[in-house]
Amino acid sequence: MAPREVPLGPSQRPDDPRDATLWDVAATVCDPEIPVLTLEDLGVLRDAVAGEDETVVVITPTYSGCPAMDTMAADLEAAVTAAGYENVRVVQVLRPAWTTDWMSPEGRAKLSEYGIAPPTGRTAAGHNSGPVRLSLAVKCPRCDSLRTHEMTRFGSTSCKALWVCDDCKEPFDYFKVH
Numbered sequence: 218m219a220p221r222e223v224p225l226g227p228s229q230r231p232d233d234p235r236d237a238t239l240w241d242v243a244a245t246v247c248d249p250e251i252p253v254l255t256l257e258d259l260g261v262l263r264d265a266v267a268g269e270d271e272t273v274v275v276i277t278p279t280y281s282g283c284p285a286m287d288t289m290a291a292d293l294e295a296a297v298t299a300a301g302y303e304n305v306r307v308v309q310v311l312r313p314a315w316t317t318d319w320m321s322p323e324g325r326a327k328l329s330e331y332g333i334a335p336p337t338g339r340t341a342a343g344h345n346s347g348p349v350r351l352s353l354a355v356k357c358p359r360c361d362s363l364r365t366h367e368m369t370r371f372g373s374t375s376c377k378a379l380w381v382c383d384d385c386k387e388p389f390d391y392f393k394v395h
Contacts, residue, residue: 262275360382372390
């Protein structure tokens with residue numbers, strides 16, 4: 218079975234009751250690098266189809282070459298199989314490209330509570346003209362100060378940058394806008 222075409226924007230839980238039940242199972246799987254986020258929170262869960270002969274879950278990588286994708290796929294397959302589905306296939310789609318715009322508000326809050334500054338602002342994906350985008354301040358997830366600065370563009374993973382708070386002096390990861 219070929220997966221349905223995924224929407225250009227954030228995904229939504231399917232309307233079909235069988236697919237929605239499968240989605241709910243897939244939505245419980247956590248990101249292996251940030252275990253407080255589910256794949257639904259992160260916005261990488263794109264579709265779920267409970268077919269007669271095959272069960273398909275569709276995900277989109279946060280960026281090309283993300284090392285967590287194989288673990289995400291294995292975790293999804295294990296969770297869906299444990300829920301009683303058979304012939305499970307996890308499909309990775311690259312188009313449209315994932316964006317931090319797809320992260321849920323709950324996911325952003327979970328990041329902050331976990332000590333990772335959530336992405337600020339929106340991406341310019343699909344917007345090739347208009348005003349020049351400015352970087353917004355990154356709030357320290359420990360003391361809420363806006364007096365912070367980037368220490369290095371790459372943090373504990375490629376999707377995060379390492380920042381330091383000028384007030385509490387603590388380093389923290391910032392989930393980059395992309």
